Amino acid sequence: MPAYQKLLVLLDLSDDSEQVAIAGRDLAAYSKARIVALHVVEFIPVEPMGESLMPTMQIEEELIKRSHERLGELAARLGLEGATLRVEAGNTKAEILRVAKEEGADLIVVGSHERHGLAILVNFMEDAVLHAARCDVLAVRLR
Numbered sequence: 221m222p223a224y225q226k227l228l229v230l231l232d233l234s235d236d237s238e239q240v241a242i243a244g245r246d247l248a249a250y251s252k253a254r255i256v257a258l259h260v261v262e263f264i265p266v267e268p269m270g271e272s273l274m275p276t277m278q279i280e281e282e283l284i285k286r287s288h289e290r291l292g293e294l295a296a297r298l299g300l301e302g303a304t305l306r307v308e309a310g311n312t313k314a315e316i317l318r319v320a321k322e323e324g325a326d327l328i329v330v331g332s333h334e335r336h337g338l339a340i341l342v343n344f345m346e347d348a349v350l351h352a353a354r355c356d357v358l359a360v361r362l363r
Contacts, residue, residue, distance in 0.1 A: 223250075223251040223252065223253065224247070224248075224251045224253045224326050224327045224356075225251075225253050225254065225324075225326055226253055226254045226255075226256065226323060226324055226325050226326055226327075227244050227247065227248050227251075227253050227254070227255050227256070227325065227326075227327045227328075227329055228256050228258055228316070228319060228320050228323060228325035228327070228328045228329070229241060229244035229245075229255055229256070229257045229258065229303075229329045230258055230259075230260075230316060230328065230329065230330045230331070230349075231257055231258065231259050231291065231294065232259065232331070233259055233287060233290050233291065233294070236331050236362045236363075237294060237331070238294065238297075238298065239331065239360060239362060239363065240329060240330070240331040240360050240362075241257065241294060241295075241298050241300065242298060243329060243358070243360045244257075244329040245298055245299065245300055247327075247329070247358070253327075254302070254303075254304070255300060255302070255303040255304070256303065256304045256306060256319070256323045256325060257291060257294075257295060257300065257303050257304070257305050257306070258306045258307075258308065258315075258316065258319050259287050259290075259291050259306070259307050259308075260307075260308050260309070260310065260312045260315045260316065261280070261283045261284055261287055261307060261308070261309045262309075262310070262311065262312050280309055283309075284307050284309055287307045288305070288307050291305050291307060292305060304323075306319060313348045313349060313352065316328065316349050316353075317349070317352055317353065317354075320353060320354070320355060321354065325355055326355045326356065327355060327356045327357070327358060328349060328353055328355060328356070328357045328358070329357075329358045329360060330349060330357060330358070330359055330360065331359075331360050331362045332359035332360060332361055332362060
C-alpha cells in the first residue's frame with residue numbers, strides 16, 4: 221500500500237482536538253504527508269423574536285475569526301507549522317467531503333467517541349463521513 225500523501229485532520233476545537241491533531245501529525249510524519257487541518261463552523265441561525273442585536277452575518281464572521289485564531293494556536297502548540305489551516309462554514313458533513321475532494325486528501329482523520337444506549341441510534345458526523353468519503357478514514361478513539 222502506498223503511503224498517504226495528504227491528510228485532512230478534522231478538529232472541532234474541543235479538548236479532544238489535541239489528541240486527534242497529534243494522531244494526524246504523527247501519521248503525517250511517518251508517511252511524509254502534508255496536513256490540512258479543518259474546522260467547520262456550523263452556524264444555525266435562530267428565528268428572531270424581535271430585532272436582532274447583531275446581524276447574522278456578523279455573528280458568523282466572528283465565529284469564523286475566533287475559530288481561525290484557536291486553530292492557529294493549536295497548530296503552533298503541536299508543531300504543525302507546515303499544515304494548511306482551514307475554517308469553513310456550513311453543514312459539517314458536506315464541508316468535510318467538499319474540502320477532502322478539493323484538497324485531494326487520501327486520508328481523513330476524525331475523532332470518535334464511544335457511544336452507549338440511545339446514542340448508538342443517532343447518526344453521528346464520523347459515521348456519516350465514513351460512509352460518504354471517497355478516501356480512507358481513520359477514527360481516533362477519544363478518551
